[in-house]
Amino acid sequence: MTATEPVDLTVADLHPALGDPALTSMNFLNEVSERYPAAVSLAAGRPYEEFFDLAAVHRHLDTFHRHLTDDLGHSSEQARRLLLQYGRTKGIVHHLIARNLAVDEGITVDPEAVVVTVGCQEAMFLVLRALRAGPEDVLLAVAPTYVGLTGAARLVDLPVWPVAGGPSGVDLADLSAQVRRARAAGLRPRACYVMPDFANPSGVSISAEDRRRLLTLAAEEDLLLLEDNPYGLFHSADGPRPPTLKALDTGRRVVYLGSFAKTVLPGARVGYVVADQRVAGADGRTGPLADQLAMIKSMVTVNTSPIAQAVIGGRLLENGCSLVVANTRERSAYTRNLRHLVTGLRRRFPGTAAVRWTVPAGGFFVVVTVPFPVDDALLDRSARDYGVLWTPMAHFYDDTAPVCALRLSVSAVTPQQIDVGLDRLAALITDEVARRAG
Numbered sequence: 001m002t003a004t005e006p007v008d009l010t011v012a013d014l015h016p017a018l019g020d021p022a023l024t025s026m027n028f029l030n031e032v033s034e035r036y037p038a039a040v041s042l043a044a045g046r047p048y049e050e051f052f053d054l055a056a057v058h059r060h061l062d063t064f065h066r067h068l069t070d071d072l073g074h075s076s077e078q079a080r081r082l083l084l085q086y087g088r089t090k091g092i093v094h095h096l097i098a099r100n101l102a103v104d105e106g107i108t109v110d111p112e113a114v115v116v117t118v119g120c121q122e123a124m125f126l127v128l129r130a131l132r133a134g135p136e137d138v139l140l141a142v143a144p145t146y147v148g149l150t151g152a153a154r155l156v157d158l159p160v161w162p163v164a165g166g167p168s169g170v171d172l173a174d175l176s177a178q179v180r181r182a183r184a185a186g187l188r189p190r191a192c193y194v195m196p197d198f199a200n201p202s203g204v205s206i207s208a209e210d211r212r213r214l215l216t217l218a219a220e221e222d223l224l225l226l227e228d229n230p231y232g233l234f235h236s237a238d239g240p241r242p243p244t245l246k247a248l249d250t251g252r253r254v255v256y257l258g259s260f261a262k263t264v265l266p267g268a269r270v271g272y273v274v275a276d277q278r279v280a281g282a283d284g285r286t287g288p289l290a291d292q293l294a295m296i297k298s299m300v301t302v303n304t305s306p307i308a309q310a311v312i313g314g315r316l317l318e319n320g321c322s323l324v325v326a327n328t329r330e331r332s333a334y335t336r337n338l339r340h341l342v343t344g345l346r347r348r349f350p351g352t353a354a355v356r357w358t359v360p361a362g363g364f365f366v367v368v369t370v371p372f373p374v375d376d377a378l379l380d381r382s383a384r385d386y387g388v389l390w391t392p393m394a395h396f397y398d399d400t401a402p403v404c405a406l407r408l409s410v411s412a413v414t415p416q417q418i419d420v421g422l423d424r425l426a427a428l429i430t431d432e433v434a435r436r437a438g
């Protein structure tokens with residue numbers, strides 16, 4: 001080979017995760033929507049853009065800056081440094097996150113157990129990286145599950161063992177059975193990943209009673225629970241929300257994963273993890289798991305942009321640290337859309353047992369079951385010929401078995417767009433049933 005000859009690599013020479021469908025899933029879905037920009041998208045789980053406000057971002061930044069000087073007593077030079085310089089690995093809004101969890105969720109955490117991350121995605125990666133100590137380690141996850149979790153697990157060589165979700169959100173008997181099966185195979189289940197509130201993609205929530213049972217089971221089986229909660233604030237019904245697992249967690253069983261993507265701004269890319277599990281370090285000193293995660297973070301993203309954190313911090317401060325208060329408009333828009341979608345499905349598929357859908361109590365997602373397998377080729381045809389996008393549920397399962405279901409999202413559309421999208425989806429389903437029958 002000469003010095004000027006270009007080097008060609010093959011994916012086979014790179015990390016095995018790079019050839020894996022879990023990693024290509026998000027890009028594929030983005031590509032389809034870019035290819036068909038005129039299609040109505042019931043696919044994207046993005047928050048509603050009408051509420052984005054650039055002026056508010058500047059104000060949040062100022063609010064947080066004032067907090068640093070007026071409340072925390074920093075000089076303006078120190079405050080400027082905190083916002084613009086490299087900074088604390090665990091973040092600079094950890095105290096506000098702890099306050100938010102107390103105000104909105106009744107969760108009491110030491111701010112030192114919080115690591116502010118580059119989105120919840122980084123939080124998942126840090127936790128999985130830390131938990132994967134050896135080749136015998138596996139992660140349990142309720143299926144169907146969030147593809148970002150599966151992809152992160154792939155990157156750290158941690159196999160994901162599916163646990164049945166079912167209508168109750170987690171099948172506790174199956175969870176016990178899977179733990180035993182894994183152990184009998186010489187493996188070590190480290191944790192079970194769950195989304196107790198309006199899960200992505202199923203939309204299902206776990207009942208308060210099952211949350212308690214899940215915690216008891218985790219203690220009996222000596223498992224950690226990874227609780228991911230990006231949608232919990234968007235409940236449709238009035239009245240109290242069920243407590244988070246972390247609020248019920250008296251034994252430090254729960255690692256809590258948070259995201260501000262849906263409750264503040266996805267573009268800020270800020271999330272966090274609460275990891276209060278005690279870890280005895282190599283030096284004999286004990287500290288929270290958060291400290292170990294911070295060590296990993298220092299080698300991945302160094303620290304989360306303090307400017308982005310300040311935007312989140314300002315929004316929290318302007319709302320008494322309550323994201324429930326901050327998201328009043330958002331919650332009512334998502335609730336309206338969810339009801340509109342479910343009513344629209346009922347109208348378009350009256351009395352058809354072959355087409356069924358979930359009726360979630362909140363969140364962004366509805367799953368529609370149809371009498372034929374739903375794959376990427378059908379999605380492409382739906383976008384091209386019918387002008388509507390959705391997500392094949394197969395993307396959320398970690399195997400290649402055909403899945404007769406698709407996910408609809410209500411978060412980034414208007415009721416009018418929902419109507420158009422559902423008309424187009426109904427036409428696709430009718431044609432597809434007829435095509436297969438004929």
Ligand SMILES: Cc1ncc(COP(=O)(O)O)c(C=O)c1O
Pocket residue numbers: 045118119120121122146148195200228230258259260261266270271
């Ligand atoms: C269940 C779940 N967890 C995590 C994330 C990622 O959150 P973030 O944007 O904060 O990285 C998402 C995003 O859609 C999600 O649905």
